[in-house]
Amino acid sequence: MSRIYLSESQNRRISAHLESAYPHEGAGFLLGHFVDGYIAATDVVIDDVIPSENSSAEDERHHRFVMTPQAWMRLEDEADRRGLRLVGCFHSHPDAPAIPSAFDREHALPNFLYMIVSVNAGRAGELRSWEISRDNQVEHICAVVSDDEWRKIMKWQTVN
C-alpha cells in the first residue's frame, strides 16, 4: 500500500470542481512524482490537479466520465514538459460511496491511481484512493497535508 500526498489547496480545488459538476459526475487528472516509501510501496506526491471537461453524452454524465484521446495526449505532453508523470485521475460519485463502481473496474488502467470523491447533495465528502483492475482493487492511504507540509515533502528524494 502506498501513501498519496495531496495538499489542502489541491484537495479544495478537487472538491470545488466536483461540486460544480454535481449532479453530474466530474473528473480531472493528477500530475505527480514518486518518492521513497516502504519496501513494498512507493509513495506518490501530487504536484498538480487538472480539472477536466466531461465529454460523455449528456444523458450519461451522471454515472460515467469519458476522456478524449486528444485531451489525454495533451495531458501527457504537459506532464513531460514539466518533468512529471500522469499518475492518476479523480472523479466524483454523486450521491454514492467513494468506492470503485463496476464501470470503474471494467475501464480501469493498470498502474494508475483512481481518486474517488463522494459528493452528497452537492457537497464533497469522503475521498478515497484506489488502484483497480477488472477483478481486484487496492486502497492506498490518501494523506491530505497542509500546504506547508506539502512544500517540505516536495523536497524529498524523487525515485523513478
Ligand SMILES: [Zn+2]
Ligand atoms: Zn467511478
